[in-house]
Amino acid sequence: MSRQQVRGNPRMRKGLGSRTSDPATMMEDPPSGDWLTLRSDQFLNWVDDAVYNIAEKTGIRDVVNRVTRPIFNWGLRYSPWPLHLGIMCCALEMGAAGGPDHDSERMGVVYRSSPRQCDILIVNGPVCEKLRPKLKTLYEQMADPKWVIAMGECAIGGGPYWDSYSVVAGADTFMPVDVYIPGCPVRPEALMHGFLTLQKKIREKEPGYFLRR
Amino acid sequence: MAEMWIHMGPQHPMTHGLWNLRIKVNGETITDAVPELGYLHRSVEKIGERRKYFMNTTLTDRLCYASAMTWTHCYCLAAEELMGVVAPPRAQYIRTAVLELQRIASHLMWLGAYLPDLGLITGFLYGMRDREMFLNLLEIPSGGRLLYNYVKIGGVKRDLPPGFEAKAERVMQTLERRLKEYENLYDNSKIFRMRNDGVGVYSASDAINWGITGPNLRSAGVPFDLRQADSYDAYPELDFEPVTNTAAGGGSDCFSRYRQRVDEMHQSMDLVRQALAKMPEGRVMADSVPLRASGEAFRRTEDSRGEALMYLVGDGSDRPYRWKIRSPMFTTVSAAPHFLKGYKVADVPAIMGSIDMCIGETDK
Amino acid sequence: METGQLVQQLTQHDGASDGSVLRSNVGRISITREASHSFFSTLKNDFGFDHCSLISAVDNQTGFELVYHFSIVDAAGQMLEVHIDLPRDTPTVDSITHLWGGADWHEREAYDLMGIYFIGHPDLKRVLLPDGFAGHPLRKDYVYEIHEEEW
Structure with a gap:
């Protein structure tokens, strides 16, 4: 096998994002059964499996989870960091919610510019055909656990642009949406209510595992 | 050194919306740039053909969400020209007043978005705080916070409520006091000046050739203002001159563009006062507005960002x-x-922030 | 110059017709496609129209119509509306980017959304729609699916 082939899919270097997420197309697997020749991600998987199996068998996992669950859940609830992404009108109201009059930061909402640091993707406008693959990439770049808020009519179902040739009929046609906030545009108070609704959802649906599987 | 392309966008703190700037760099120096648009192309022109004339104000409000009033007004002027309707005098004065209030709100939004680009987060907080006052003021007659749908074909939706003048005066006095503070803060800030002075320079003749209009053109010293050159509504009866600024070495740079918008806020407040003082009594809607129209018509207005x-x-x-x-x-x-x-x-970020991007109207 | 006088002088040009005055500072004129190149040079160099406001393409079903709005950057704000009729099967016209730099993206947009080809444009490609898009959506015969839901 030549070195060129091991380097794998040339598309990856062109930055086509999500299409290369399948490791089988990126690089050929080393021979199985020999853990000394594992690639780094395979090694991590192997370690994860080993630790998880031991913790599960001995019952340590349940104990640790029971102790740490409230702490992790509390941490998740009060640090929902949204992505600093402005699409349309609602983006200004998102800014106003972060401004001094409404001050969403008191609920732990801090806007970050890198999807790697974020928990929430706020879709605050119509998703056009040209934008859809980019938004999907942004969503995939965010680390788990992550949530999506569809803010405003455009993100819920196309809004005033429902009969357009370039607007997708809602964000939930291509990504999972957790909270829908109606309004055109959404007022800052409604966005704050949306964050509180998400907190409630996290409290009920997201236990916060120490060892998640 | 090898040259390479860098993508800034579509999601980037610099972009203020969704667009992609590809820059070719040699080390740190930009040698070429390609802006790429279309991430917010909602096809307003096509779906507007499926809606009736008076329904399209919904779409024009959402064209530029930072300056919704001026865009709806431009559409209504063109439709009035097409239908042969003239708004009553009181409606024209109300329009002038709310347009200028909207212009101040839009420029404050720009101030709040531009200063964090330069690393001054305080500017964002100040800008948003003062903008809220104007949004609340515009909410009084229209009922909307951001998108108003207030200007209609043939007039405005409803009359100004009693006591609006006093509220507007109070808000403007507050802003005047605070603007003085901000000007002291920014103009004398060494960091602010270093990032603005002599950056993003273009000359007046180049700007005219490239089609740059509005505050970006007036900041190069060209006194071209459509409120005066192609006057509409109550502007011919108001007393004002286009304000201009120039960079230290001629032309327009980031600092003169900043000064231009601050000066325009002062001018707008003056215009609001004049319009409210001279406002005549009467109806605010034309007697009859036809539903159908034929022929062709166009109107241009001075939007917050240039020629609409x-x-x-x-x-x-x-x-x-x-x-x-x-x-x-x-x-x-x-x-x-x-x-x-x-x-x-x-x-x-300084150059693209200083020209006041708004992707909603750009991508249509 | 008075608008009426301006339109009268411009009507003398080859291929120009239908000169009229729309408003006190706005004139209107039609020009044939063949004469447009020299007409626009005259407009820019002799009459001082230094600002290209807008290029709109209209689909008239039988053919296309290009509407140019030019203006002068001064306190009088004089404008001229120029109409060019194009046949439906060959919608081509000479580019004006060498005269007005601001016309660059307006021409690209007219190509993108209406499918008008501008000869001599330095970089005629789509500007708003993605590269692989099929068709020109602002044409009247463009058909697309509308996601209409029953309520």
Whole structure:
């Protein structure tokens, strides 16, 4: 096998994002059964499996989870960091919610510019055909656990642009949406209510595992 | 050193919306730039052909969400020209007053968005705080916070409530006091000056050739203001002169563009006072507004960002046959490669922020 | 110059017709496609129209119509509306980017959304729609699917 082939899919270097997420197309697997020749991600998987199996068998996992669950859940609830992404009108109201009059930061909402640091993707406008693959990439770049808020009519179902040739009929046609906030545009108070609704959802649906599987 | 392309966008703190700036850099110096648009192309012109004339104000409000009033007003002027309707005098004065209030709100939004680009987060907090006052003020007659749907074909939706003048005066006095504070803060800040002075320079003749209009053109010293040159509504009866600024070495740089917008806020407050003082009594809506229209008409207005032009073609039905929008930012962005060349990568947020991007109107 | 006088002088040009005055500072004129190149040079160099406001393409079903709005950057704000008729099967016209730099993206937009070809444009490609998009959506015969839901 030549070195060129091991380097794998040339598309990856062109930055086509999500299409290369399948490791089988990126690089050929080393021979199985020999853990000394594992690639780094395979090694991590192997370690994860080993630790998880031991913790599960001995019952340590349940104990640790029971102790740490409230702490992790509390941490998740009060640090929902949204992505600093402005699409349309609602983006200004998102800014106003972060401004001094409404001050969403008191609920732990801090806007970050890198999807790697974020928990929430706020879709605050119509998703056009040209934008859809980019938004999907942004969503995939965010680390788990992550949530999506569809803010405003455009993100819920196309809004005033429902009969357009370039607007997708809602964000939930291509990504999972957790909270829908109606309004055109959404007022800052409604966005704050949306964050509180998400907190409630996290409290009920997201236990916060120490060892998640 | 090898040259390479860098993508800034579509999701980037510099972009203020969704667009992609590809820059070619040699080390830190920009040698070429390609702006890429279309991430917010909602096809307003096409779906506007499926809606009736008076329904399209919903779409025009959402064209530029930072300056909704001026865009709806431009559409209504063009439709009035097409239908042969004239708004009553009181409606014209109300329009003038709310347009200028909207312009101040839009410029404050720009101030709040531009200063964090330069690393001054305080500017964002100040800008948003003061903008809230104007949004609350515009909410009184229209009922909307951000998108108003207030200007209608043939007039305005409803009359100003009693006591509006006093509230507006109080808000403007507050802003005047605070603007003085901000000017002291920014103009004398060494960091602010170093990032603005002599950055993103273009000359007046280049700006005219590239189609740059509005505050970006007036900051190069060209006294071209459509409120005066192609006057509409109550502007001919008000007393004002276009304000201009120039950079230290001639032309326009980031600092003169900042000064221009601050000066325009002062001018707008003056215009609001004049319009409210001279306001006549009477109706605020024309007696009859036809539903159908034929022929063609266009009007251009001075938007917060430059020359807005709407061209309408009617075929005798109640829907426009063709509706074309001229967006000032569309042409200004097309000139971006010219005034980005030669500057450093770190200057890109300052230059692109200072021209006041609004993607909603650019992508239509 | 008075608008009426201006339109009268411009009507003398080859291929110009239908001169009229729309408003006190706005004139209107039609020009044939063949004469447009020299007409626009005259407009820019002799009459001082230094600002290209807008290029709109209209689909008239039988053919296309290009509407140019030019203006002068001064306190009088004089404008001229120029109409060019194009046949439906060959919608081509000479580019004006060498005269007005601001016309660059307006021409690209007219190509993108209406499918008008501008000869001599330095970089005629789509500006708003993605590269692989099929068709020109602002044409009247463009058909697309509308996601209409029953309520």
